[in-house]
Amino acid sequence: DAGVTQSPTHLIKTRGQQVTLRCSPKSGHDTVSWYQQALGQGPQFIFQYYEEEERQRGNFPDRFSGHQFPNYSSELNVNALLLGDSALYLCASSLYRTRGSSYEQYFGPGTRLTVT
Amino acid sequence: GQNIDQPTEMTATEGAIVQINCTYQTSGFNGLFWYQQHAGEAPTFLSYNVLDGLEEKGRFSSFLSRSKGYSYLLLKELQMKDSASYLCAPDSWGKLQFGAGTQVVVTP
Numbered sequence: 001d002a003g004v005t006q007s008p009t010h011l012i013k014t015r016g017q018q019v020t021l022r023c024s025p026k027s028g029h030d031t032v033s034w035y036q037q038a039l040g041q042g043p044q045f046i047f048q049y050y051e052e053e054e055r056q057r058g059n060f061p062d063r064f065s066g067h068q069f070p071n072y073s074s075e076l077n078v079n080a081l082l083l084g085d086s087a088l089y090l091c092a093s094s095l096y097r098t099r100g101s102s103y104e105q106y107f108g109p110g111t112r113l114t115v116t
Numbered sequence: 117g118q119n120i121d122q123p124t125e126m127t128a129t130e131g132a133i134v135q136i137n138c139t140y141q142t143s144g145f146n147g148l149f150w151y152q153q154h155a156g157e158a159p160t161f162l163s164y165n166v167l168d169g170l171e172e173k174g175r176f177s178s179f180l181s182r183s184k185g186y187s188y189l190l191l192k193e194l195q196m197k198d199s200a201s202y203l204c205a206p207d208s209w210g211k212l213q214f215g216a217g218t219q220v221v222v223t224p
Contacts, residue, residue, distance in 0.1 A: 004158075031210065042120075042203050042214030043159065056211045088160060094210065104149075105212060107158035 002110035021076045025093030032074040035090040045091045119217035127221045136189045138204030149205040
């Protein structure tokens with residue numbers, strides 16, 4: 001049973017460039033959430049995708065966008081990179097719930113993005 | 117809005133018990149997750165509390181008081197491998213709001 005996978009593992013970009021990160025959810029999961037984790041901080045919620053639509057969004061600018069494909073995999077795109085975008089980007093998958101208790105979110109190993 | 121508060125670091129000896137407190141103020145609340153994160157690794161699930169009270173799972177237990185906006189994670193019979201960051205995360209319909217985490221250091 002494959003867990004959550006992310007690619008690439010590491011990435012170095014220059015300020016102003018654009019980047020795309022990829023995530024494949026755990027088998028049987030239909031929802032993907034993206035988080036940004038700066039060094040020494042907890043993960044910060046970017047957005048969540050279900051049925052190929054953005055369902056919830058955190059306090060991140062429009063430079064951060066995403067997509068979910070029919071096979072439930074997802075991409076995170078960041079435009080006009082800033083030095084402050086350097087962080088570990090985590091993808092988490094789960095089953096979607098509209099109300100009540102949530103299901104556990106399984107995290108992938110993350111993509112370490114460095115912006116120079 | 118959101119405000120999650122946890123101690124930055126706690127140190128305890130092998131075999132001891134440590135309690136990590138978490139207070140939160142958040143809009144829209146389903147329940148509260150606790151995750152463990154070793155350095156350089158992804159967070160791994162420990163517990164999820166929806167109702168008030170204590171939930172026990174082996175050496176780890178978690179408590180929730182919704183009215184007080186308070187939770188704690190209890191780690192018993194500490195082992196060296198328990199040295200890690202412990203993250204409290206109130207859940208708003210799948211949107212997890214993580215605190216900065218509590219670094220637990222287990223000493224021999």
